[in-house]
Amino acid sequence: MTNYYPTTFPLAMNLDELAAKPERADAQENRARILAAAEALFAQHGVNNVNMVDIARKAGVGQGTLYRRFANKGELCLALLDTQMRDFQEHTLTQLSIMGTEHQSYLAQLMWFIEAWVHFQAHHSLLLCAVSQDQPLDHHPYSPPFLWQRMTIHGLLRRAAEQHEVADDIDVPFSADALLALLQPDVLRLQQEVNGHSSAQVVAGLQRLVSGLQILSSDKTLAQRKQRMSG
Known part of the structure; x- marks a missing residue:
């Protein structure tokens, strides 16, 4: 069985590795036209009501050209989210660093991340759903933004356990x-x-679940905690 459990903490990913590789001028132009066409169609008709054929036609490129750039609509949506995701990741790195400097608990940092992610996805829900739907579940651990x-x-959570x-x-x-x-x-x-x-409400519910990790344990552990509290 493949172990997907990460051994680095957290965000050990080089964000520059997710950037598109250098391209020829004509390839860059095609990419820009495809993304502009997709963005316009999504705004006009909604993400769910636009298919790859529509995008190729709007961009004035062949379907082969489109599929060489983007294997599915999810990949295209992820490209449209590139700037927003990078900004969110950089903001997260900065905020977690600040919270760490202030000696805030790792559970508090996790709760902050949950709230930030929920609000981020609320603004980009349809694009993120398309990314998720077009990538099989067993691929999620390997693909941004899910990795x-x-x-x-x-x-x-691992650091919270260690502490x-x-x-x-x-x-x-x-x-x-x-x-x-x-999430x-x-x-x-x-x-x-x-x-x-x-x-x-979603944030509050998820944060209650995280808080529960502090008390959801075996009878033995609960008894030990009660004994410490009574002492």
Whole structure:
């Protein structure tokens, strides 16, 4: 079985590695035309109502040219989100560094990240959903933005465990992946658009789950905690 558990903390990804490689001038022009066409069509018709054929036609390129650049609509949506994702990642790195300097707990940092991600995806829900839907589940750990998101959550929770901020018997990889599943764009969209929860309500619910990691433990651990409290 492949172990996806990250060994670095957190955000050990070089963001420059995600940048597009240098291209010929004509290839750059085609890419720009494709992205501009997709952005215009998405704004006019909605992400879900536009297909790759529509985009190729609007951009004035052949379908072969389009698919050589973007294997599916999800990849195209990810390219449209490139600047916003980079800005969000840099903001996250800065904020976690500040919180670390202030000696705030790793659970507090995790709760901050959850809130920041929920609000980010609320602004880019349809594009992120398209990215998620066009990439098989077993590919998520390897592809941005999911690899970066996963490394952040795993890293923060692992550090929280090392600092005894969570119960000793917490399964960190399982708990981190369970939390990550609740943060996927389609799940967050379900909570907001189908269940009618606001972003603030979603954040509060997820943060309560994280807080529960401090007390969800075996009877033995609970008894030990109660004994320490009574003493």
